[in-house]
Amino acid sequence: MQDLLWAIPLLPLLGAVVCGLLHARGGGARRLAGPVATLAVGASFVLSVLAFLEVRSGHEALRQLGGDWIAVDTLRVGFDLTLDRLSGFMMLIVAGVGFLIHVYSIGYMAHDEGKARFFAYLNLFVFSMSVLVLGGSFALLFVGWEGVGLMSYLLIGFWYDRDDGWPAKAGQKAFVANRVGDFGFLLGMFLLFGHFGTLDYAGILESDAMGTWTGGLAMGAALLLFLGATGKSAQIPLFVWLPDAMAGPTPVSALIHAATMVTAGVYMVCRASFLFPPEALLVVAWIGGITAFVAATMALFQRELKKVLAYSTVSQLGYMFLACGCGAFSAAIFHVGTHAFFKALLFLGAGSVIHGMHEENDAFKMGGLRRHMPWTHLTFLVGSLCLAGFPLTSGFFSKDEILWKTVEAGSPAAWALWTLGAATAALTAFYTFRLYSLIFLGGERFDAAHVHPHESPRLMTVPLALLAALSLVGGLMGLPAWLVHEGGWMHHWLEPVVMQVQPLHAAGYEPVDHHAELWFALASGAIAVVGILLGVAAYRRGPALDGRLERSRLTGPAYQLFFGKWFVDEIYELFILAPLALLSRLCAWFDLAVVDGLVNRVGQGFRELGRVNRRVQDGRLQSYALWMAGGTAVLLAWLVIQIM
């Protein structure tokens, strides 16, 4: 398998090229794009599984060294691929979930004339994501990082001519927000290179300079890298692009903006874990915790299906960073895995609903769909239970693990972080079942005369069923120690790869008793069940509660704040974008009036000078004689003075 590592990214690349050619060919040939692309990702998945099994069976990592990509002076970046425990696990998710979403997309995009272009992008995405994950250096990670960003941009804007160009705007917003993150990533890499003289993971790990990686340098570099992660993984302060990214086709939201690309930031932090000093990890934890909570509040009252899911994705990604920040990288990656299953499932389910409702995305205009779409309903219910953390589902295990780790890590902020996480869990359970109830329960709030909801074709429901199964059993890989002896394999899986970081401990820290873990699990289970019940109870008949909350004097302001998404977009627009646009106009004026004005003034100055001097040569003999006489007089006078 070691020698075939290159095929994992290259197969989808090849698929993309074929799809591109099919697109150019046009006509009936485009129908082949879906199967071709799916096959390419499927093959990639098989190879990933084989490689993963090799790693499981004892290999530390599979490495394949390619030639030099960049070789300038001391900067060497090779096409080196590494599949170790971390990248192997990520690859399973990327190619596995990617494969199911490809299958689903064949059905979803069946009637779109741009489907060959779509599958070309989708395959290019899988290619870029594989490079991101498998690349053996920060530089290659960055290559994949930019590649997935580009594909995200192109896929969000896939329907570029719809809705008055809104998807294209959303795509641009995503790209630019990510570029802000890239700015940090780049500078972080420069600091790394300046200190270690290499960007290879292995080179950095083995470097003698590791011992002096401390203080402001380490802190600065770690936070700059993390800024990159907040862009890609939609965390505060750069999360604003993700909700808008829902303008893309739903399979894109599932694959890129839920299951894989947005977890790239988490992957990067895990990969770079050994470079993060404890203080930086604490920042990561806080950002993650706060993002989790804030995004959950934003999801509370959204009306559009995909918006709710988008904010919930931001929120769940917050959990992953919370885990990273507490040094629980295994828990973070565990949640990456389970979240990929159930969030992809929810998005695809939402897509199925939207599909069946003739492109309706407003949950207020649905209701009672469980009768019309039994498979979609059942699988969506499974996804919702997982997201809400219903006991014994995969989402329960991974989320509970994170909450437990926030306390177990014993950082100075442990209880504050746990409270944030627990509150988020409650909100999550509530809004998830608000959404579920609005869609599937109660009476039909759509115009039954015009809208005829229907179940989606097999190509779409079978991937849903598979994802639902995975969501249910996905927790098995990380069963907690209170349930089975030693816990699931996931807990110690990453230990050889990620640094065993000791986070900051509060003064007088004492390890929390392991028996307490069970109590924490019971608490999170209870939180989930209560949240679910409240959500169902409040919305099973319809969305009336939202209106009451909005009008009530007590809850009105909070409702406005949450529904208005804390007005972050507006604040950015007002305080960052508008001033920058103004500055740019100011520069344009300054350049024309001042810089160029000066240049033209110099030109005019010479012309003026010429005009004045020209008078001397007026062509009249008399004035020449006068000048001559004057000149002679001056010369004579000078001579006289010299002689005297």
Place this chain on the structure above:
Amino acid sequence: MDSPLLPILTFLPLLGAILVLVLPARGEGEAATPLWRLAQGIGLLTFLVSIPVWTGFDPDVAGPQLGFSVPWFHLNYVDVRMSLAVDGLSILLVMLTTLIMAVVFFSARSHVGRRDREFLFWLLLMECGMLGVFLATDFFVFYVFWEVMLIPLYFVIGIWGGARRLYASIKFFLYTMAGSVLMLLAIIWITGMPLAGADGRDVFTSDILAHAAQSNIPPEIQTWLFLAFAVAFLIKVPAFPFHTWLPDAHVEAPTSGSVVLAGVLLKMGTYGLIRFCLPIFPDATRFFAPWLMLIGVIGIVYGAWLAWAQSDMKKLVAYSSISHLGYIVLGTFALNAKGLQGSVIQMVSHGVATPALFLLVGMVYERRHTRAIADYGGVAKVMPRYAFFLVLATLASVGLPGLSGFIGEFTILLGSFMANSWLTAVAALGVVFGAVYMLSMVRRVLFGPIRNEENRGLKDLSARECLVLAPLVILFFWIGVSPTTFTSRTAKTLAQIQARVDASGQR
């Protein structure tokens, strides 16, 4: 002397220019076809002749290669020799020149329309001048070619340009001329400075590389000579605050004028900085380097802001050039191997991406006779091939890894970060702004619904237009995926230049 390859390469376009003048064909309209065939043939042939230069180039040699030298004329103190040679600094730019000119000859006909004979004459003359500038190894030869390439663009803009073509062409000419005069004075001064000969006696020579290898000018004089050269080259780059001629020149120039200007002419400035300023005035270079880095950073950020504010596609691309060339100035004066090599790669990368953008702007201009971004929208729907190329060129321009722009930007920023991290942090903002203005343009031109009915009937790119863009697109990928092909050829020469600068610091 030994190899006749370089003189053939340099003077083939001149021969073509003469042939174009004397060929008995009507110089305009349909009848001008033989003239075009001839020019295209010469352009292609020149490119083909440059291929053995590329393949025959030995990357392991730092000094001049394929040299050619014959006595030319005698000044009272030096023998000026007609000497040409190629080295690691010029090899990429020579290839870029022959490629871009071939592209121009095959793409220009649709927008020239009148006085074709003169147009072709000027362009062929310009190609001779540009190749001469890159290949000259004698100060006076260099200066002659420098002037030879300057005049044709004046006519190209002044005759075939837009509404304000006279203003733009005169501004371009006077601005560049002002710099040239300073440079000429400095050249005369330098050739009057003796170098140490083999037998210990003073030797007077106008050989550039001899001066670059052993000039020993007192630092206080270096300052003035450095400034004279630097100003001439910074005007040409153009760097802030000498940049305002560029948008005027670009906007008024016909497409092919813009393509040559962006593709090759702007690199004369950055080439000159590395060829002359660094090795001949190493002390002054070290002294001024921080300031020039600052000028580079200002160019990057300020140019990007200016580009953002534009409503004319061509003006936007013109300002983006200012931003992208800022990177080159920054990298050059970082005075380390990464910065220098990044700068040269960035020259080539900008030299393929920006001409592609200008060609693309020209292609819709020929269809709709407007360059206002607001007049477009939804073009991707009717011109999918156009959209493909425009997005690709944009991505190459904003530095997406895997395409050409990234390699230059990344190595330059890395190199300059080692020299001055705070300034580089500001420069790296260019990565963000670059995406903002380019993607805004792409979005407003290509995406959204078609608002203007006139755009509904737009014809997609023809096979010829695609073929013209194809070599540039190939280079986007070639440079992006396999930059070592290029950097391996530049490394030795640039290391030698850098060694000169380093040595001055240790004195």
